[in-house]
Amino acid sequence: xxxxxxxxxxxxxxxxxxxxxxxxxxxxxxxxxxxxxxxxxxxxxxxxxxxxxxxxxxxxxxxxxxxxxxxxxxxxxxxxxxxxxxxxxxxxxxxxxxxxxxxxxxxxxxxxxxxxxxxxxxxxxxxxxxxxxxxxxxxxxxxxxxxxxxxxxxxxxxxxxxxxxxxxxxxxxxxxxxxxxxxxxxxxxxxxxxxxxxxxxxxxxxxxxxxxxxxxxxxxxxxxxxxxxxxxxxxxxxxxxxxxxxxxxxxxxxxxxxxxxxxxxxxxxxxxxxxxxxxxxxxxxxxxxxxxxxxxxxxxxxxxxxxxxxxxxxxxxxxxxxxxxxxxxxxxxxxxxxxxxxxxxxxxxxxxxxxxxxxxxxxxxxxxxxxxxxxxxxxxxxxxxxxxxxxxxxxxxxxxxxxxxxxxxxxxxxxxxxxxxxxxxxxxxxxxxxxxxxxxxxxxxxxxxxxxxxxxxxxxxxxxxxxxxxxxxxxxxxxxxxxxxxxxxxxxxxx
Amino acid sequence: xxxxxxxxxxxxxxxxxxxxxxxxxxxxxxxxxxxxxxxxxxxxxxxxxxxxxxxxxxxxxxxxxxxxxxxxxxxxxxxxxxxxxxxxxxxxxxxxxxxxxxxxxxxxxxxxxxxxxxxxxxxxxxxxxxxxxxxxxxxxxxxxxxxxxx
Numbered sequence: 178x179x180x181x182x183x184x185x186x187x188x189x190x191x192x193x194x195x196x197x198x199x200x201x202x203x204x205x206x207x208x209x210x211x212x213x214x215x216x217x218x219x220x221x222x223x224x225x226x227x228x229x230x231x232x233x234x235x236x237x238x239x240x241x242x243x244x245x246x247x248x249x250x251x252x253x254x255x256x257x258x259x260x261x262x263x264x265x266x267x268x269x270x271x272x273x274x275x276x277x278x279x280x281x282x283x284x285x286x287x288x289x290x291x292x293x294x295x296x297x298x299x300x301x302x303x304x305x306x307x308x309x310x311x312x313x314x315x316x317x318x319x320x321x322x323x324x325x326x327x328x329x330x331x332x333x334x335x336x337x338x339x340x341x342x343x344x345x346x347x348x349x350x351x352x353x354x355x356x357x358x359x360x361x362x363x364x365x366x367x368x369x370x371x372x373x374x375x376x377x378x379x380x381x382x383x384x385x386x387x388x389x390x391x392x393x394x395x396x397x398x399x400x401x402x403x404x405x406x407x408x409x410x411x412x413x414x415x416x417x418x419x420x421x422x423x424x425x426x427x428x429x430x431x432x433x434x435x436x437x438x439x440x441x442x443x444x445x446x447x448x449x450x451x452x453x454x455x456x457x458x459x460x461x462x463x464x465x466x467x468x469x470x471x472x473x474x475x476x477x478x479x480x481x482x483x484x485x486x487x488x489x490x491x492x493x494x495x496x497x498x499x500x501x502x503x504x505x506x507x508x509x510x511x512x513x514x515x516x517x518x519x520x521x522x523x524x525x526x527x528x529x530x531x532x533x534x535x536x537x538x539x540x541x542x543x544x545x546x547x548x549x550x551x552x553x554x555x556x557x558x559x560x561x562x563x564x565x566x567x568x569x570x571x572x573x574x575x576x577x578x579x580x581x582x583x584x585x586x587x588x589x590x591x592x593x594x595x596x597x598x599x600x601x602x603x604x605x606x607x608x609x610x611x612x613x614x615x616x617x618x619x620x621x622x623x624x625x626x627x628x629x630x631x632x633x634x635x636x637x638x639x640x641x642x643x644x645x646x647x648x649x650x651x652x653x654x655x656x657x658x659x660x661x662x663x664x665x666x667x668x669x670x671x672x
Numbered sequence: 673x674x675x676x677x678x679x680x681x682x683x684x685x686x687x688x689x690x691x692x693x694x695x696x697x698x699x700x701x702x703x704x705x706x707x708x709x710x711x712x713x714x715x716x717x718x719x720x721x722x723x724x725x726x727x728x729x730x731x732x733x734x735x736x737x738x739x740x741x742x743x744x745x746x747x748x749x750x751x752x753x754x755x756x757x758x759x760x761x762x763x764x765x766x767x768x769x770x771x772x773x774x775x776x777x778x779x780x781x782x783x784x785x786x787x788x789x790x791x792x793x794x795x796x797x798x799x800x801x802x803x804x805x806x807x808x809x810x811x812x813x814x815x816x817x818x819x820x821x822x
Binding site (some may be wrong): 181309412542543546547548554555556557561630631633634635637638 | 729730731732733734808811812815816817818819822
């Protein structure tokens, strides 16, 4: 049976790392050690959060595209499913199932949620009283609407998030958990949702006897990545970025005592950027919270690959790992990473970048001219006709799935480039210098998209990439192969 | 092979062969010139279309590329055929033929002068026809130019 990796992405950072991971999967990166299926689970009370919804949409598109590829083996090869698909064996793509629902957070303020109003003011004659609660929560906390998260207050998050372990979604998670499966948790330590959610989730995974298949889950390999402060905010209000570092220190101390020292987790990754100069637009949550993608989220996604590759089920002690790059620079490209990370990222990202650039800038020249885009060639058998003709490129599926996903990919790279430190391994290219896309590398010979078109022509009647039933098979498999071939021949990939 | 090509070139239907100037045709036959002429319209288009369909790595080929290639092939075959016919007739070892051409009263001179053009025209036409046939056959197995001419 295929091994599954459940990835809990908590809060805004969780969503953004899942987005980076999805981009890597789309580019052809795969988990090792037989993890065939990835189940992303987003835990965020802030249902209108811009980051969350963007990630859910990306996951939806990923699934829709992958469902239309027959036995993907390069781009989109890693299978992503929701808990709902696992339990109901349903092929219906519904991105809402990527998110665990939290009850009673939509309309309530925090004081309504904890039943603050029903408590007594009289501490002498009452068991529970308002004054005790006031010791723990400020008036601002109590009046806070929960539908936009915890605004950087883990003391609120720890109360609200405690309920999700009793939810239907969490029970379904337990029911689908099997031997060999593993769990990974993504959180940030300097905010509200992530900082509170991680210890709670871990406590329940290791010790909640009511959880279905508790015996398996409690001893399952669990990894996690905790984000230390890596961005700041351009304004101070309800959320104060100056407190990020202090909150991080306090939380690390807590994690150290309750998680690391007690070996509750197999591997814990830490990542952050001290002295960061990156300022995000201030937003407490909701649609406005749509932070630019950051290189550290991509680096964090690599920890998931590392975990799957290297966790040791027999080890009794928690391994703590950190991420670093080889050269300190504000403009990171592949050559600035350590060689292993460069190898991991260079090939998939360069290939997928070339593919998206081709569809934007190269296709108009080839469409209905190059053999690989023609399906009406006379005196030739059907098996030699292209399945990627004008009709395909004009189809709704191509426009609303392939192009939409590619736009997200380009936006993601663009945001990482504009962020600080900037991740900018690619150059701006045009149709005539397409193969100059890798920064610092200028290949010999023709630099246009011509070599891609040639490879595509050579692949057109290759039976392994053809499928009439699954519409995107040929496009995805063809470009997986042709970009690999072209970039390898021109020595543009780090191996 | 010479017999085969002789049968083609000496077929009166094509209007080249003339019994009044048999000395020329006997010379061409004896020197295996028909083989040279025949192979030129068979092999040159073969090489040209092999290059077009299997070695020309240009994925944006259009019908005008194919037409241009056809034209080049025809011109090439015609030119080479002209050269072959010219040298085979006017630089032959057949003294009798050379004498006949030199003697203006025989009419050989004028007829011989027109023959290289006729062979060039014939071979050019043959190259056109055979080029189309080669093209339709070769496109089946071409990876890049399969869509040409249509």
